[in-house]
Amino acid sequence: MSHASSPSVAVETLPLIRTLGIVSAICGLIIVGAYLATLDAAKANRQLAAERAVFKVVPSAKTITEYFLVDGRDIKPGEGADAPAGAIKFYAAYDAAGKLAGIAAEGAAKGYADTVRVMFGYTPSCQCVTGIGVVSMRETPGIGDKILTDTSFLANFKALDVKLNKDLSALANEVKVVKHGTKTDPWQIDAIAGATITSRAVGKGINDAAQMLLPKLVPQLQRLGTRG
Amino acid sequence: MENKPGEGCETGGCHSAAVPIKVVALTPQTPSNWMEFAEGLWERNPVFVMVLGMCPTLAVTVSAINSISMGLATTFVLAASCWLISLMRHMIPKEVRIATYIVIIATFVTVVDYAIQAISLDLYEALGAYIQLIVANCLVLGRAEAHAARTAPMAATMNATGMGLGFTLGLFMIGGVREILGSGTFFDIHLFGSNFQPWVVMVLPPGGFFVMGGWLLLFAIIRKRKEKAALAATEMEVQHGA
Amino acid sequence: MKGTLVELRSSPHIKRERTVEEIMRTVVWSLVPICVFYVFQYGVSALASIVVVTGACLWSERWFVRLGGQAGDLNDWSATITGLLLALCLPPGFPLWMGVVAGWSSVALGKAIFGGIGHNIFNPALVGRAFAQAAFPTAIATYTPSFLPGRFTEFIPSSLALPLMTPADTTAWLHAKQLDALAGATPLAKWKFEGVLAPAGDLLTSLFSHLPVGPSPLLILICGGYLAVRHFLDWRVPTAVLGSAALSAWVLYLVDSHHYPDPVFVLLSGGLMLGAIYMATDMVTSPVTPRGMWIYGGLIGVLTVAIRYYGGLPEGVMYAILIGNAATPLIERVTQPETFGTAVKRGREKK
Helix, strand or coil, X not given: CCCCCCCCCCCCHHHHHHHHHHHXXXXXXHHHHHHHHHHHHHHHHHHXXXXXXXXXXXXXXXXXXXXXXXXXXXXXXXXXXXXXXXXXXXXXXXXXXCCEXXXXXXXXXXXXXXXXXXXXXXXXXXXXXXXXXXXXXXXXXXXXXXXXXXXXXXXXXXXXXXXXXCCCCCECCCCEEECCCCCCXXXXXXXXXXXXXXXXXXXXXXXXXXXXXXXXXXXHHHHHXXXX | CCCCHHHHHHCCHHHCCCCHHHHHHHHHHCCCHHHHHHHHHHHCCCCCCCCCCHHHHHHCCXXXXXXXXXXXXXXXXXXXXXXXXXXXXXXXXXXXXXXXXXXXXXXXXXXXXXXXXXXXXXXXHHHHHHCHHHHHCHHHHHHHHHCHHHCCHHHHHHHHHHHHHHHHHHHHHHHHHHHHHHHCEECCEECCCCCECCCHHXXXXXXXXXXXXXXXXXXXXXXXXXXXXXXXXXXXXXXXXC | CCCXXXXXXXXXXXXXXXXXXXXXXXXXHHHHHHHHHHHHHHCHHHHHHHHHHHHXXXXXXXXXXXXXXXXXXXXXXXXXXXXXXXXXXXCCCCCHHHHHHHHHHHHHHHCHHHCCCCCCCCCHHHHHHHHHHHHCCCHHHCCCCCCCCCCCCCCCHHHHXXXXXXXXXXXXXXXXXXXXXXXXXXXXXXXXXXXXCCCHHHHHHCCCCCCCCCCCHHHHHHHHHHHHHCCCCCCHHHHHHHHHHHHHHHHHHHHCCCCCCCHHHHHHCCCHHHHHHHHCCCCCCCCCCHHHHHHHXXXXXXXXXXXXXXXXXXXXXXXXXXXXXXXXXXXXHHCCCCCCCCCCCCCCCCC
């Protein structure tokens, strides 16, 4: 601005606003374009990732459907949308014959380094957790990540008891992580020696999610029924 | 357009006798596009020489593939935003230039973010928040402010691409070493068999510092040796001359 | 004109000729009995570990001194001390190749990058151990029982792991030798994860059982006492470290004696004795002012107890001393005595 010599004239605001406006408009167009162009691929990726995670914890599953538990009462199909506030996401997994094989849900709790997110599979027939997988974690490699490989730890989840109490308001027995070698009950998790904190995070993640989800879900299991 | 003062000269424009003085004044200052491109690759490497953008450098370089992906994502953001900024450099008032640059950079970061989600969700999870954090990578804003804002689009894009590839190279050199020692693999190929003992520290954040420091040490040693050799050579010359 | 030459010197006029080299050599000699007993406890593996780790330290020192033109030499014995201390605070069956990595990085990361002898801010041996802890967390927690039969003729299998390869499983090895009964975690890990306390007498001498522990605390006390009496180390630092560790452990023990171990166990287990006497007292990385030494030692003792009780790992001496090292410049600044004659009040000077 070569003519900014007169001191009484304030900085011309119009060019500033105009520039920012034009730039923002261009940028907005670019962003929307990129969003639309990648939407389908990203959605497919997410679906694939969810299926992979669910199939791991409910091995007999062949197809999955996403559901939300809204306001702690209603079960609504997810249909690929983002979860509304306060809703809990879970997946109903169906076997080859279209029968409900299990429920997969995600739990999270603070581990040693960061939040440990686990996916667990719930089998209605035995009212127990029958498989877990880790969605994400940043635990110390070689110690915390034993939760993925330690066979005696994974044996805890062959049939981890998560029965509900009589009036279906909470779990009959809280899922508890106990010191290595002291497991006595089917609702206890035998921790990995030396990786107690990470083991505890897995247990707490499952317990918290099960406490919230199962009391609401179990009475309505019939509704999920079979897949048409 | 005064976009290509340097190129005009190279293609023979210098011989035009109309403004010889101007051309002489411009020639030494205007590097060719190739020089612009090569600058960032090694001579002024963003990681090892300018030491810019340390946050992703140390955080995501746990494997070679992560490093290269992060580097290429940054390269795209750098090149695209420098091109756009350079294109608009005459219409951006200096009072709002930082705001404008950030808007432009954030746009391309968002584009990259969507693109990586579409390409691979695993990669997206592995890089985590560091994709979004490219906005705050001082390399990008630094190049926009220091170079693209005063250079023609072609040269600015070349330079930004070079810088981005230099950044990628730096990340790869760190990530490769960390993956080999930290996981015993290179691009997920096992190098030492199943009995390999991983160096856990290498995949933890301190490993990034150690490897980065190791490379810097190596470069310092090489530079020192070269300087010594050059000094010895000149001394020899002086002695012979005397 | 002979005899008229007068040498003028400023004070101090009485000086004791004690060179760095002499101090270091004496410390090395005082470590010899500890090392010998350690080899007696664990056999050839311990011997190999001491030799290899110390060798790696010397090699690293040599390389960096030549490379960077730094002051220092192998003759000043400092790298030898680093190597011996590092070997003593690693498990006896620590794979030798990892020992080389630890030894090499202790001098490289702990000393050379700061500019060589006298410039380091952290104790090099502990830097090496910290690196090994971060790189090989499993191997560094794998202890084998002491006084195993046949220890002088047979290596602990994990020692001989091939470079870059995972060490052999010592539990299986013990099982094959039908020594399962002796196997177990270190006393600290046993306390932390299983709530079992080892008897104090065993911990003190490390002589009457097969406890998987480091060198004998009693022997360290004797050798350290010798150094303190001859003023090769300042008695204040170990006293402060052990005193504050015992005091904080005692207070917690009074609060909840079921949950927390007694102070004697805290003093005698793990590497506290070795750390307090040989590592916290490192002249370069500890404060020089007497008041500073008390603060520094007290900090280390309290931190050790805090990390042991509330941290994720059973042992905390290493990180406590490293944090103490880091705090040293600050402590020295705060405890700097005022120079005589300059302590004028900073108020208005009225006359």
